[in-house]
Amino acid sequence: MYSGFPSGLFVDDVSADSSAEFPDRASMMEVRLQAQEDEITLLKSSLADALRRIRLHDQLLPLLKQQLISGPASVGCTGTRPTRIHCQCLSARHHRTPSEVLCPCPDEPELFWQHEGDLHDIREVPQMLDQIGIWGVCGPGQHLGLFVVFLGPFVSSFCGQSIKMFIRGRPITMYIPSNIQNYEDLKMEPPSERLELDWVYGYRGRDCRANLYFLPTGEAVYFIACVIVLYHINNRTQRHYRKHTDCVRCLTLHPDKVRVASGQTAGVDKDGKPLQPCVHIWDSTSLVTLQQIAFLCVIDDSNEHMLSVWDCNKGTKHAEIKSTNEAVFAVEFNPSDSTNIITCGKSHVYFWTLSAGQFTKKQGIFGKYKKPKFIQCFVFSLTGDVLTGDSEGNILTWGKSAADIKTLGKGAKETFQIMRQTRAHEGSVFTLCTLQGGALLSGGGKDRKIIRWSADLAPERECEIPEKFGAVRTIADVDGEELLVGTTRNAVLRGTFSDGFVAIVQGHVDEMWGLATHPSQNIFLTCGHDRQVCLWNTEEHKLDWCISLEYGLCADFCPNGSVVSVGLSTGRWMVLDLLTREVVSESTDGNEQLSVMRYSPDGSFLAVGSHDNFIYIYNVTESGRRYTRFGKCNGHSSFITHLDWSKDGKYIMSNSGDYEILYWDIAAGCKLLRNRFESKDREWASYTCVLGFHVMGVWLEGSDGTDINALCRSHSERVVAVADDFCKVHLFQYPCPKPKAPSHKYEGHGSHVTNVCFTHSDSHLLSMGGKDMCILQWKVIGGGGMVDSRERLASGSSTSTSSPEPATS
Secondary structure (H helix, E strand, C coil), X not given: CEECCCCCCCCHHHCCCCCCHHHHHHHHHHHHHHHHHHHHHHHHHHHHHHHHHHHHHHHHHHHHHHHHHHCCCCCCCCCCCCCCCCCCEECCCCECCCCCCCCCCCCCCEEEEEEXXXXXXXXXXXXXXXXXXXXXXXXXXXXXXXXXXXXCCCEEEECCCEEEEEECCEEEEEECCCCCCCHHHCCCCCCCEEEEEEEEECCCCCCCCCCCEECCCCEEEEEECCEEEEEECCCCEEEEECCCCCCEEEEEECCCCCXXXXXXXXXXXXXXXXXXXXXXXXXXXXXXXXXXXXXXXXXXXXXXXXXXXXXXXXXXXXXXEECCCCCEEEEEEECCEEEEEXXXXXXXXXXXXXXXXXXXXXXXXXXXXXXXXXXXXXXXXXXXXXXXXXXXXXXXXXXXXXCCHHHHCCCCCCEEEEEEEEECCCCCEEEEEECCCCCEEEEECCCCEEEEECCXXXXXXXXXXXXXXXXXXXXEECCXXXXXXXXXXXXXXXXXXXXXXXXXXXXXXXXEEEEEECCCCCEEEEEXXXXXXXXEECCCCEEEEEEECCCEEEEEECCCCCEEEEEECCCEEEEEECCCCCEEEEEECCCCCEEEEEECCCCCEEEEEECCCEEEEEEEECCCCEEEEEEEEECCCCCEEEEEEECCCCEEEEEECCCCEEEEECXXXXXXXXXXXXXXXXCECCCCCCCCHHHHHHCCCCCCCCCEEEEEECCCCXXXXXXXXXXXXXXXXXXXXXXXXXXXXXXXXCCCEEEEXXXXXXXXXXXXXXXXXXXXXXXEEECCCCCCHHHHHHHHCCCXXXXXXXXXX
C-alpha cells in the first residue's frame, strides 16, 4: 500500500496574488520594528548597568582588600568584638561610599562567606576577590549572613531580611515577608494540581495547504501549533494527537482512511542546536503511533527540497534525490501506478519514476500554453490524467504523449504535456478535490469561490465564501454533498452549495498578546496583531463575537463584568460593552504601545501601563463607562511590562523592561514608595508580575530576563501558571520563592507562549501562543484541600529540606 505525503513545508505568501496581503506585510514590519526598538532599550539598560558595576568594582576592590588584610574577622561567636568591616550595600538607584556607615544592624556583625556549600573564613576572601563579585547585604541579628549561589546569569543571594536575584547582571532585591521565620528551610514541591488539554482553538490555514481531512468516525482532522486536532463535527468534541514536539506543517491521510502521517518542522533544542524534521505515522482511532505503511513519500524544506521514499515497516530510506531548488507545494503517489510520483511547485510539474531504488525525472512541458508562476495543487482523474491548479486561475489536464521524433530526433521518449486548459478562477486555484464518480471541486484564492465540475470539466455549481474568512485553502468531502473548507484566515467552514457555509473552527491570523478572563462568566477575550478583538466561550468552545480594531496588546474586564478595556499599539485604549460590542469610552495615553490594563479589585480605578515608562491611573464611574484621569506613576526607567493591585485597592506593584520592581501608593496621589521593605507583607489581589519574592522560583537557571513572558496566580492562590519563551506552559506551587522550584511542564504550543490566565473559578487555564496563533484551554485537575498561601509559607519555613529537581509531565 502506498500513500502520498503532501509536503506543506513552504510559505504561502509567495503564491498569494491578492493585494490584501500587503497591509499584512506592512503590519509585520511594524511589529518587527517595535520588537527591535524594545531590544535596543534592554541592551542600553544592560550596558549602563554593566558599566556602573565595573566602575564600582574598580573603586571598591582595592579598599576591601586593604581592609580585609589589615583587619580579619573571625568566624563564629568568640566572645570578643571582631574588627568592623564596612560593607557596600548596592541597589539600582543609590550607591554609598565605603566611608559611610553602611550596616544598619544594631549589633556588630561577624562576617563570613559561603561558596559551594562550604563556610570560609573572611580572611580567605582576598584570594577570591578577583574571581567573584563583591555584594554586601545586611540584616539584623548577631551575624551578617552572606550567601551567594552561583547559577550562571541567574544569581541569588540571601540575607536576614531580603533576597537578591540577578538578571543580566542587575541585582533585584526582594524583601522576605514577616511570616517566614527561616527562608533557607522553605520546602518547594510541585503542585498537586495538574493540567489536561481540554480544547484547542484555531486552525493553521494561512501558510499551509492540504491539511484538512474527514474521517469515517465523523471527525475532521487538522493541525495547529504542535497539536493535531480530531474534531467531531456533529458531537462537537475534540481528541488530540500530541506526540509532536515542534510545529506541524503537513498532513496526509492513508487510503484506508484510518492511518495518518504528519510532519513537523525542523526546530532547535533548548541549547539552540538544530533538530531534524520528523514524520509521525499514527492510528486516528486509537491515537497510537505506528509504522505500518509500506512506503511514504516526503519532501523536506531544505534548499534542494530532497525527495525521499521511506519503507516504514523497516524504518529505512528506500530512495532519495534532489528535486529542485524552487519551492515545492505538493507530492503524491499515482494511485494507479505506485512507481510514479508527481511533484509540483514554482513553475514546474515533475513526473518521477522509482525503479530499483533510483529516481528518473521528466518535466511537464507547457508547450504553447503560458507557464504559470506557481502550480499550487494537483489531483488524479479517474482516467489517470493529472489535473493541476495554478496561479493563473487555470486547471490544466496533463497526459502522456508519444515521442515527437521530428522535433526531438531519433530515440526520443514519451513526454508529459498539457492536453487541455480550463479557465476556473480569477486569481489562483488553491486546491482541488475529487469526488466519487469523477466530479471535481476547485477552490479559488482571489475570488473565494468553490466550483463543482463534472468529470469532463464542465462547471455545474458554485458558491462564494464570506470575505471575512479569507480565500479557500483546502476542501474535504464529507458525503458528496456536504463539504469542509479550510481558509487562509485560519477558519474551518462547514456547509453545502445550497445552504452556504458557516464557521465551525475559527482563530486569530497573527501574533496574539492580549488575554483576559471574565470575573464571573466562562468567557475570555483575546487580541493581537491581526487587529481582531475576539470573545470566546469556554463551555461551548466557540467564538461569541469578533470586532476589528487596531493592534490589541492587552485587555482586562471590569470587576462588574459588563465592560472590557483593550489597550492598543498606538497608546489608545477603548472600553467595549460586552452585549452591544459598542465602544463606550476611549482615551489616549502617549503615543507608544500599551502593555497592561488592570482594574482595581473594586473597579474604582483603572491602571494603564505604557511603553513610555508611565502608569496612567483613571477614576472609573458609571459602572465602568466613564473614565477621568486621576494621576500618573512616574519613576520607571523602562517600559512597563506587568502590574498588580493590592487587595485593598490602594497600592500597585509594577515591573518594567529593565527588571525593576516598584511600589506605588495610589491613594496618596500615585506616590512612589521609596522604602520597598514596607510592602513585603502587602497582599495582592492578583499576581501577574513576573518579578517578585513570591514567584522568584519560576525563573530557571541561566534565564536572561526575557525567558518568561507572563504568569498568573490562581484565584485560590494555590498555583501559578507561567508562559515561557520556549513554547512551554509551567505550573508551579504558589508561592515559590526559592530558586529551582519544581513544576509541571506542558507542551503543545509551537511558538513563544505570550500569555496565560485562569478562568474565574480556576477550573481551566488558558494559554496563548505568539506566532502559532493558537489558544489552548487546559483543564485544572487534582489539588486537595484549600491551604492558604501564607499558611503554606509559614509551615514550610519550619521544616528543613532540600528542593527537589523540577518535575515535568
